[in-house]
Amino acid sequence: MSNLTIRSLAELQQYEGQELGVSEFYTIPQQQINQFADTTLDHQWIHVDAERAKTESPFQATIAHGYLTVSLLPYLWSQIVSIENLKMQVNYEIESLRFNQAVTVESAVRLRAKLLSVKDLRGIAKARIEVTLEIQDSKKPAYTGVITFLYHFSS
Template sequence: MKATRFTGIADAKARLGQELGLSDWMLIDQERINAFAEVTGDRQWIHVDVERAKRESPFGAPIAHGYLTLSLLAKFANECISVDGIKLAVNYGLNRVRFASPVKAGSRVRARFVLAEVDDIPGGAQLVWQAVIEIEGGDKPACAAEMVTRWYF
């Protein structure tokens, strides 16, 4: 799916309830998991000790940090959504975040975005997106969250 282009707030309001973005697949390899561990200081063995994770983990392999998966929403949203005439877009927060299924090292993930709410704010709009990060071949999503963004014009 190509990026959905918005011409403004009225355009966004007209698209409420629609799926407006499907990102490309992205590989979550061990190198990315290790880099995230170093940046955040979260070096729990289930993420970074490949041999131990294969032996002792209930998943049979190292898994990505939940927050690594969640952090990809910004990248995926930028692939899927563009806005004409915008001065600034910011992440405002998250609602109802759940990590339904682990992302094993070597898996590919992508995100879907449905526009759930659009509210006027001074100078722009606040939008709530139902975001789901899927695992290729998986039956449950890796992550589901309501992503709150603000657009300023």
Template sequence: MRAIATLEELHALSGQEVAVSDWITITQEQVDRFADATGDHQWIHVDVERARKELPFGGTIAHGFLTLGLLPQILSQSISLGEVRMLVNYGLNRVRFPAPLPVGNRVRGHVVLQSVEDIAGGAQLIWEISIEREGGDKPVCVAEFIVRRY
């Protein structure tokens, strides 16, 4: 885990890759729970037998938005921001899903601090997070994630 104690340290790291997360295994149970939570029960995500027969990946694939939902976990397991009263997910600038994520695969995030902007009471951080699949040739998700640090 990368420890970044002060706002000054954050400013100095702007434009750099600051961390790589641990590997996270994507399970069918996670995908099924996500489908139940969102109402997205498309067969490519939840019908294991049909996906095994009809998809080129040998099974189901994770929802893109499930993959996107890993951003807070990736940040929290790879970066410690020192004395912070609270962090707020402020939004996203861009999100792309360049490759599918077959269930059972492992992913990890490469975290780049794109920019730091001082705001009243804290700072706005824009993180570019590229989520790679182990053994994959393209990322499964690339997102600009805006977080406010107070």
């Protein structure tokens, strides 16, 4: 399903400074928001009380937790790039993540990714990726930031 397949540090380095692609849109349903609230123990009404949100929320609907939208990163990232020939992948860092716009229930979001840099740490690739979570039919993204993965390639 990914548009791009990378199998080595050298292949990854070829894409440095380039946009890698955009995922498909994914719609966030209320059931997923409720499950996330149960998992994280964050049952703030703006996420789970649809009736109250209709009348009291500036969005007139429930909104996805910001961290729920961040948790979609691995799923959406895998639609853009398939990293193969790995011993291990480590989620290393999230830097300068800024939530710009709330994601209302039943909104469709997609990930846009650009490979900012790749460093060779004695055979381990440290990849810094600029990420933007776009909301369908919205000028403002849900968030922007930079994530860093460590890729331990097999050879």
